[in-house]
Amino acid sequence: MSKRQKRVILYSSPLVVLLLIIGFGKLKLDQIESNAQQLAQMGQAAQKTLGEFRTGVEKFDVEKVLSCYDDQYASDREGFSEEQLQSERDGVRVYRWQPTREKPTSKPDIAAEIGRYLKTMSTVEEAKLKLDSVERIDGAEHAVIRSFLWLRGTRDANGVATRNDRARGEGKEAFETQVLFRMWLRADGNAWKIRRQEMIRGTTVTGDRRGFTDLWGRSNFYASEADGAASSAGIDFASRFNPNFLTSAWKPKTFEIIKYGPAGVSAMDYDDDGWYDVFFADGERPRLYRNRGDGTFTDATLDVGLPETMPGVNVGIFADFDNDGYKDAFFGCFTDSSRLFRNVAASPEQAARRKFVEVTDTSGIVKKGDGDFVVVASAADYDNDGDLDLYTGRYLDPRRHLPTTLFYTRNGEGNSLLRNDGNFHFTDVTREAGIDETGLTLGVAWGDYDSDNDLDMYVANDFGRDSLLRNNGNGTFSDVSKESNAFDPGYGMSSTWGDIDNDGDLDIYVSDVHSGQRWYGQAATLYKYLLTSVRQGTIFEDLPVYKEIYDHVGADWSTYGDKTVKGNALYLNDGNGKFTDVSEATNTNPYGWYWSSTMFDYDNDGRQDIYAANGWITSKSTQDL
Amino acid sequence: MGENSWNGYEHKCLFANVGKGQFIDVARPTGSDSVKDGRGVAVADFNRDGRLDLVMNNNNETPVLYLNNLRKSGNALELKLVGTQSNHDAIGAYVRLTAGGKTMTRQVEAGSGYASQMMLPVHFGLGKAEQVDTIEIRWPSGRVQLIDGQKLAPSVKGSRQLRVKEGSDLLTQLVLETR
Numbered sequence: 001m002s003k004r005q006k007r008v009i010l011y012s013s014p015l016v017v018l019l020l021i022i023g024f025g026k027l028k029l030d031q032i033e034s035n036a037q038q039l040a041q042m043g044q045a046a047q048k049t050l051g052e053f054r055t056g057v058e059k060f061d062v063e064k065v066l067s068c069y070d071d072q073y074a075s076d077r078e079g080f081s082e083e084q085l086q087s088e089r090d091g092v093r094v095y096r097w098q099p100t101r102e103k104p105t106s107k108p109d110i111a112a113e114i115g116r117y118l119k120t121m122s123t124v125e126e127a128k129l130k131l132d133s134v135e136r137i138d139g140a141e142h143a144v145i146r147s148f149l150w151l152r153g154t155r156d157a158n159g160v161a162t163r164n165d166r167a168r169g170e171g172k173e174a175f176e177t178q179v180l181f182r183m184w185l186r187a188d189g190n191a192w193k194i195r196r197q198e199m200i201r202g203t204t205v206t207g208d209r210r211g212f213t214d215l216w217g218r219s220n221f222y223a224s225e226a227d228g229a230a231s232s233a234g235i236d237f238a239s240r241f242n243p244n245f246l247t248s249a250w251k252p253k254t255f256e257i258i259k260y261g262p263a264g265v266s267a268m269d270y271d272d273d274g275w276y277d278v279f280f281a282d283g284e285r286p287r288l289y290r291n292r293g294d295g296t297f298t299d300a301t302l303d304v305g306l307p308e309t310m311p312g313v314n315v316g317i318f319a320d321f322d323n324d325g326y327k328d329a330f331f332g333c334f335t336d337s338s339r340l341f342r343n344v345a346a347s348p349e350q351a352a353r354r355k356f357v358e359v360t361d362t363s364g365i366v367k368k369g370d371g372d373f374v375v376v377a378s379a380a381d382y383d384n385d386g387d388l389d390l391y392t393g394r395y396l397d398p399r400r401h402l403p404t405t406l407f408y409t410r411n412g413e414g415n416s417l418l419r420n421d422g423n424f425h426f427t428d429v430t431r432e433a434g435i436d437e438t439g440l441t442l443g444v445a446w447g448d449y450d451s452d453n454d455l456d457m458y459v460a461n462d463f464g465r466d467s468l469l470r471n472n473g474n475g476t477f478s479d480v481s482k483e484s485n486a487f488d489p490g491y492g493m494s495s496t497w498g499d500i501d502n503d504g505d506l507d508i509y510v511s512d513v514h515s516g517q518r519w520y521g522q523a524a525t526l527y528k529y530l531l532t533s534v535r536q537g538t539i540f541e542d543l544p545v546y547k548e549i550y551d552h553v554g555a556d557w558s559t560y561g562d563k564t565v566k567g568n569a570l571y572l573n574d575g576n577g578k579f580t581d582v583s584e585a586t587n588t589n590p591y592g593w594y595w596s597s598t599m600f601d602y603d604n605d606g607r608q609d610i611y612a613a614n615g616w617i618t619s620k621s622t623q624d625l
Numbered sequence: 626m627g628e629n630s631w632n633g634y635e636h637k638c639l640f641a642n643v644g645k646g647q648f649i650d651v652a653r654p655t656g657s658d659s660v661k662d663g664r665g666v667a668v669a670d671f672n673r674d675g676r677l678d679l680v681m682n683n684n685n686e687t688p689v690l691y692l693n694n695l696r697k698s699g700n701a702l703e704l705k706l707v708g709t710q711s712n713h714d715a716i717g718a719y720v721r722l723t724a725g726g727k728t729m730t731r732q733v734e735a736g737s738g739y740a741s742q743m744m745l746p747v748h749f750g751l752g753k754a755e756q757v758d759t760i761e762i763r764w765p766s767g768r769v770q771l772i773d774g775q776k777l778a779p780s781v782k783g784s785r786q787l788r789v790k791e792g793s794d795l796l797t798q799l800v801l802e803t804r
Binding site for chain 1: 634635636637638639640641642643644646647648649650651653654655656657659660661662663664665666667668669670671672673675676677679680681682683684685686687688689690691692693694695696697698699700701708710711712713714716717719721724725727728729730731732734735736737738739740741742743744745748749750751752763765766767784799804
């Protein structure tokens, strides 16, 4: 960057002006340092107390839990609470936590409440008590925090188990409890004790776990119990890593964790027999399973002419690109060319039997360098000319690059809009469509959010900064992330559209990462980060990014760190081109590292529900980093 | 990375929409809270009983196929659209259905979530309603097609699949039954 450019950005960035004002005197700088340090120390101390509490619950040890409470404990009636049944349906009961006591509580009351509550549980499979946030630090001895209790286990079904349950000797049911507390802590020697607490919200759900049947071990859909099959009704697939990542050419030296990424899946009816089939994308051996319509699947990969191995395929999109009534296949690939297959009759006599014939070489779809880095894709007719086009989302080259920032990364390989010219030929029209998406893309979804009869696109990007691209109806797109308020700075992992509130327009659910260390991503830490980068001189490299962030969030920038790690977002469409993120109010952003998410109505009650997959297993240990 | 996982063995979430802007995670009580290393998720009615099933691919693991066995599930209507002017599968079509006092909107899509694709027919949960009032289809071509619920075969009391061809009044109905 030239000196002149630096100066222009420096003067035009109100963020830096702010920073200079904050950093005006030496005293203030010291204040920034000590604030950040104080937050870090307080958080660690609080986590220690919460850890003791958690262990006590896990071991049914009332004394240990009580040891976390100050002898002078005193609370209003919200201190501890009881479950009240709110709804019951199909074996699932939902309880809300409500304050039940009329009077304020003291330590003996807490002892009684905890003892009573622990007795309701038969087993505890998982107990967590997370530090949600540090709300306030008052001097060296007082602080206010929010903590999140998360329990999973079993308990007696309170005598309301059905007669059949009892006949089978089953009186136990699964439960899960989630409660958010506010706790006033006081320093007591080296430890911090709970002086007062109130329940902010709490839910317990219980159930018989029979709503969904995991078909693993069952040879067909209707087997009454696991019959020992080494498959799920014939699906005997197991995903594998991309073997290319073990070669010297593709070893992801710089961004090693990429190898844990793959595993897309598609439900489609490739032979149009009315029964939905399944395709598993895979690092090594993608598989297509045909639904036989009798409660079983069969591996039809070779039968339909697909190769035995196709390393690096991350996504399969089955779409009828030639409008002949049968789905063709696009396979988005990371370490090799992406591939296009045409769906044709297996033979002239057997039109109903289908096979796939590769047409990649004449498709105009070419790879990007020595790989294609494609992770996700979606088909739609963006120009309304009657044939389906494709949008592909790419990640970064893990051999050469790391994400440039933890919150606004734009060094991906760049996404592509591929226009269908007919005859299985596509033209890359990304540039002329005005699309400049270079985030680390993990989610692409088409949806007409402004109901103007052309499809817009939501792009979820890892390491910060998702984009809503509005279709202008003339072959071009505009980035409207800012004016639509659908700007998500989180670690975008997927996006999906659906009318979740039945108001006639499409809303967006974005999955992200909700960090267990969110409490630390506060303004104090952000100030310190900026101060450090000024001192180290790296601020100039980062300025263009800071300016972009400022342009998007303006005066809200001090909460940017928090928004980055707050997890999934549920954007409600207000019908006027603007969205409101209601994920916090609706509790649809729990802790965790989320991947695919989808809206569907699981209980046919006329309201779209959300399924969200998560995980990031890199070791056999069940403890997180 | 040492001994521990980045975010290991997390329980999948099923946020039940209970109305009035409230959601409750019912994955554990319904038995859909696998702790495998979930990635892609696809939704489809694999056994054509009107209840949506799930298949989830997991990293370095076997996938999970969840068959929806909810006993007190509502009725459903699945709509399979066939384009004539529009692309054949009507990807991008917008469908509004009114039944049982609710108006629901769905779109036909081919690729969403993380590297995932769900079934093409749009699915509407009808609750206890056995009759549909109206269906409005906005095809990608721009054509708006209205279907009067009275025209659907009244003999079907439970779930059904309806096949609609762009611009045609001919409707094909398929009964979706629980085996």
